[in-house]
Amino acid sequence: MGRDRAFEQYVEARQAALLRLAYLLTGEQHAAEDLVQTALAKLYLAWNRLERADSVDAYTKRIMVNEHASWWRRAWRRAERSTDAVPERPAGPDFGQALADRDALWTVVQGLPPRQRAAVVLRFYEDMSEQDVAAALGCSVGTVKSQTSRALATLRTRLEERGGNDR
CATH class of the missing domain: 1.10.10.10 (Winged helix-like DNA-binding domain superfamily/Winged helix DNA-binding domain)
Structure with missing residues (x-):
């Protein structure tokens, strides 16, 4: 299987979980999407170096945490806040x-x-x-x-x- 196809399969399988983690780290949907996109771009650059499949998730999570940390260290990130509310959740009496x-x-x-x-x-x-x-x-x-x-x-x-x- 080619490099690109293996990467595509990984992204298809893990994208939802990565987006969830990114949302939990950032607290904002758009920032979470940006974080996942940045992490996947960095992961793609290192894809050939990753030898074991079990290390890919850990490597990707580390990229996301490190990238998020660099974002919140920047002064301009502290000044910006999204005005979007958290997406509506189904509500019922129960x-x-x-x-x-x-x-x-x-x-x-x-x-x-x-x-x-x-x-x-x-x-x-x-x-x-x-x-x-x-x-x-x-x-x-x-x-x-x-x-x-x-x-x-x-x-x-x-x-x-x-x-x-x-x-």
């Missing part, structure tokens, strides 16, 4: 409170510092191990643990302040 709780949690997650947010997203939304998160973020397992611990403490405090932790 889902009202669950949606409100999820939206409240997501709002608080978006307020985390970028490094903590990346650790939480990779660890809990992507269900990656601490070792995999450390590899994706380019840091030690201890750093992942401390960033995750700080993020969870911040989430607990902010949710309690909002009245979201009645249990």
Whole structure:
């Protein structure tokens, strides 16, 4: 199978998951699409060097995390904010409170510092191990643990302040 066809098959199979990860990192649909496009362009350039199929996902996630980190370090990114609301979600009488709780949690997650947010997203939304998160973020397992611990403490405090932790 040719290089291009193998890459196309990878993109077809993983595009939705990559877009989900990008949205969780950026919090904006358009920024997420840009992040995926940039990551896939960089992945394509390195495609011949990737020997094992199991390393492709980890490599791609690392590209996305690193690219996102470089974006939020730029001053001009801090000044720009999308005015688009989060896409509408199906609402019904059975889902009202669950949606409100999820939206409240997501709002608080978006307020985390970028490094903590990346650790939480990779660890809990992507269900990656601490070792995999450390590899994706380019840091030690201890750093992942401390960033995750700080993020969870911040989430607990902010949710309690909002009245979201009645249990």
